[in-house]
Amino acid sequence: MSNEKFEPKIIGFLCNWCSYQGADLAGTSRLQYPPNLIPIRVMCSGRVDPSFILRAFSRGADGVLIFGCHLGDCHYEEGNYKALRRYKLLTKLLEQFGIEKERLRLEWVSAAEGDRFANLVAQITKEIKALGPLNWENQISIEKGGSK
Amino acid sequence: MVKIKIDGKEIKVEKGTTILKAAEKLDIKIPTLCYHPLLEPYSACRICMVEIKIKNRNELVTSCNTVVEEGMEIFTVSDRALKARRINIELLMARAPAAEPVKKIAEELGIEKTRFEIKDPTEKCILCGLCVRTCEQVVGAKAISFIERGADRKVSPPFEEPSEACISCAACAYFCPTEAIIYEDLRKRKVIHSELYLGPTTAIRIPFLQAIPNVPRIDPDSCIHFKTEQCKLCEKVCEREAINYKMEDKYEEVEIGSVILATGYEVFDCSKIPQYGYGRYDNVITSLEFEHLCHASGPTGGKIKLINGEEPESIAIIHCVGSRDENYKNYCSRICCMFAMKFAHLVKEKTKAEIYEFYIDIRAFGKGYEEFYKRVLEEDVNFIRGKVAEITDFAESPEEEGKLIVIAEDTLLGMIRRIPVDMVVLCPAIVPKNDAENVRKLFGIGCTADGFFREQHPKLGPISTVTDGIFIAGACQGPKDIPDSVAQGAGAAGAVLSLGDTFTIEPIYGVIDEELCSGCKLCIGVCPYDAITFDKEKKISRIQEMLCKGCGTCVATCPSGASKQNGFKDEQIFAEIEGILSV
Numbered sequence: 001m002s003n004e005k006f007e008p009k010i011i012g013f014l015c016n017w018c019s020y021q022g023a024d025l026a027g028t029s030r031l032q033y034p035p036n037l038i039p040i041r042v043m044c045s046g047r048v049d050p051s052f053i054l055r056a057f058s059r060g061a062d063g064v065l066i067f068g069c070h071l072g073d074c075h076y077e078e079g080n081y082k083a084l085r086r087y088k089l090l091t092k093l094l095e096q097f098g099i100e101k102e103r104l105r106l107e108w109v110s111a112a113e114g115d116r117f118a119n120l121v122a123q124i125t126k127e128i129k130a131l132g133p134l135n136w137e138n139q140i141s142i143e144k145g146g147s148k
Numbered sequence: 149m150v151k152i153k154i155d156g157k158e159i160k161v162e163k164g165t166t167i168l169k170a171a172e173k174l175d176i177k178i179p180t181l182c183y184h185p186l187l188e189p190y191s192a193c194r195i196c197m198v199e200i201k202i203k204n205r206n207e208l209v210t211s212c213n214t215v216v217e218e219g220m221e222i223f224t225v226s227d228r229a230l231k232a233r234r235i236n237i238e239l240l241m242a243r244a245p246a247a248e249p250v251k252k253i254a255e256e257l258g259i260e261k262t263r264f265e266i267k268d269p270t271e272k273c274i275l276c277g278l279c280v281r282t283c284e285q286v287v288g289a290k291a292i293s294f295i296e297r298g299a300d301r302k303v304s305p306p307f308e309e310p311s312e313a314c315i316s317c318a319a320c321a322y323f324c325p326t327e328a329i330i331y332e333d334l335r336k337r338k339v340i341h342s343e344l345y346l347g348p349t350t351a352i353r354i355p356f357l358q359a360i361p362n363v364p365r366i367d368p369d370s371c372i373h374f375k376t377e378q379c380k381l382c383e384k385v386c387e388r389e390a391i392n393y394k395m396e397d398k399y400e401e402v403e404i405g406s407v408i409l410a411t412g413y414e415v416f417d418c419s420k421i422p423q424y425g426y427g428r429y430d431n432v433i434t435s436l437e438f439e440h441l442c443h444a445s446g447p448t449g450g451k452i453k454l455i456n457g458e459e460p461e462s463i464a465i466i467h468c469v470g471s472r473d474e475n476y477k478n479y480c481s482r483i484c485c486m487f488a489m490k491f492a493h494l495v496k497e498k499t500k501a502e503i504y505e506f507y508i509d510i511r512a513f514g515k516g517y518e519e520f521y522k523r524v525l526e527e528d529v530n531f532i533r534g535k536v537a538e539i540t541d542f543a544e545s546p547e548e549e550g551k552l553i554v555i556a557e558d559t560l561l562g563m564i565r566r567i568p569v570d571m572v573v574l575c576p577a578i579v580p581k582n583d584a585e586n587v588r589k590l591f592g593i594g595c596t597a598d599g600f601f602r603e604q605h606p607k608l609g610p611i612s613t614v615t616d617g618i619f620i621a622g623a624c625q626g627p628k629d630i631p632d633s634v635a636q637g638a639g640a641a642g643a644v645l646s647l648g649d650t651f652t653i654e655p656i657y658g659v660i661d662e663e664l665c666s667g668c669k670l671c672i673g674v675c676p677y678d679a680i681t682f683d684k685e686k687k688i689s690r691i692q693e694m695l696c697k698g699c700g701t702c703v704a705t706c707p708s709g710a711s712k713q714n715g716f717k718d719e720q721i722f723a724e725i726e727g728i729l730s731v
Contacts, residue, residue: 011729040725042700043656043713044699046704047701049703052721052722055726059729059730072595073596075699076699077614082705
């Protein structure tokens with residue numbers, strides 16, 4: 001698959017209060033951004049279990065995004081700090097698996113930042129396109145249907 | 149009771165009463181200098197001499213320390229007594245020629261000039277020792293005493309050097325009858341009863357005019373009793389015996405259903421902006437200090453004065469000190485524009501001073517505010533649009549000599565201006581209380597990035613918080629003026645009253661599977677709402693649905709998959725991921 005035609009599959013975990021609203025704002029503002037991102041709504045970025053991300057990569061995602069409220073702005077006070085802690089550890093783990101850490105991104109998008117959301121998605125999609133497909137299943141033999 | 153006769157008038161007084169006090173009861177005035185009703189008599193000045201007759205024997209005594217006896221006859225203005233007073237006052241006139249009360253008594257006694265040699269025409273001290281007695285008996289510091297003897301006798305701290313024992317209370321100066329003691333703060337320590345500039349007026353006072361309850365309060369920081377355990381003068385004079393030095397803070401436990409947080413704000417510390425010279429220049433003050441100065445119950449009784457007691461000829465009022473400033477606080481403090489203009493209006497009313505308002509933008513947003521701005525504009529107040537760069541006392545021209553120079557860019561004229569003024573009033577930013585973070589954690593609510601408490605929703609829930617039953621009112625939520633604070637306070641009270649018996653809980657909340665929970669307690673640590681408790685008997689954690697807000701942090705943390713979030717179970721999210729990626 002050549003890189004020009006390659007369309008990465010990107011899964012985004014969006015927190016209900018800021019980023020999901022930000023994505024909504026991007027939509028209602030008619031902002032254009034690549035369709036590669038498929039959002040999954042969670043109540044808080046602190047809900048994002050590292051196993052979600054590993055499962056996504058193992059099932060063929062080329063990139064995973066976690067979008068949360070800006071630090072200090074979390075609806076649940078400190079969930080985004082917990083996400084940040086997990087993200088830092090998880091990138092180390094991913095590197096050991098041979099997955100470029102650029103494939104997992106943690107960004108802060110507020111409910112008022114529709115344009116930031118659209119720009120981030122466009123920019124990250126471009127970067128992941130440049131990295132090429134992850135193709136993890138072929139690189140690492142992994143049992144299908146593995147549990148958490 | 150003892151029966152005595154004073155100047156022919158009979159009176160019965162209690163045993164142990166001094167002649168001076170007995171005479172007082174008959175409204176007979178005996179002149180004194182060294183007597184003070186709150187201190188032990190010392191009979192140093194000997195102006196209170198009276199003639200007494202007892203058992204057919206006539207005697208001259210000092211009335212301040214002579215106790216009455218049965219059948220005593222007292223003549224306060226007999227020739228012998230007056231003669232004795234005259235010679236004593238002449239001696240005092242030679243000793244302390246500059247003392248005004250001595251001159252006054254001499255005049256009353258018909259003495260114009262002393263026959264004795266005057267050593268120092270500027271001397272005021274009559275060596276009455278009232279200060280020494282004050283320091284010992286009242287204050288308990290024992291910092292001063294008489295030194296030398298005879299003609300060289302004087303009052304001084306040991307070795308005539310500033311004393312370590314002195315607590316700078318200035319009580320000696322307060323009791324001195326001839327104003328011979330001037331207190332200078334040699335070690336730059338705070339003078340306690342300073343009637344200086346903006347300091348407290350007395351150690352026992354009603355905190356402010358509208359205080360509830362409207363009773364005086366002892367300020368332990370400036371009360372002598374709390375420094376030396378002596379004094380207790382207020383206890384002596386209080387007839388109602390209402391003084392209680394042992395009163396302490398009490399802690400009471402009250403059961404309540406909901407809480408309104410109205411913890412208020414603090415003002416920005418202006419000394420953090422060194423170029424404005426707050427703390428370095430005496431006449432650079434903050435808005436709160438200026439308010440205190442203007443107030444009728446303030447240290448100057450409402451007169452606007454400089455540190456040297458003169459009325460200022462010009463005042464600069466500087467807006468946005470620390471607010472709307474990238475280096476300090478980004479937000480607008482909302483109230484400053486209006487009170488700064490009120491200050492201008494007040495100054496115009498009380499003095500003839502020229503006023504300069506340095507502002508970034510005038511934000512007159514409330515009802516009637518814009519009209520007030522117009523009115524102040526018409527009162528010949530100089531509005532200069534620009535942020536002040538520096539306040540200095542370094543004069544560049546003769547008219548700047550002895551003034552504070554405010555250097556600012558006038559953005560409307562497009563030039564740098566130097567404006568010499570006598571007084572500068574800084575309008576500091578409103579900042580969150582320093583313990584706001586602790587209060588936030590205690591009540592399980594949030595703070596915005598600027599540190600103020602976060603409301604549930606900026607438009608739809610401006611009074612409630614994410615924790616049910618916790619409401620916020622006033623400047624703890626953000627800078628606010630009085631009408632807005634009152635409105636929010638009333639709103640919060642109304643919200644509490646309308647709570648009723650039912651509670652709404654989030655549809656999305658967490659549950660812990662008792663079978664799977666291993667009791668590791670990890671979830672308890674991550675819960676921002678303290679909604680998880682540990683069941684000691686079963687050794688498992690439990691989520692209280694009433695408190696859970698459904699963030700799901702505990703679910704992501706749980707290593708055994710026991711914690712589940714309604715609507716966002718792990719299996720549901722996995723199914724979503726697989727669904728997306730199977731296409």
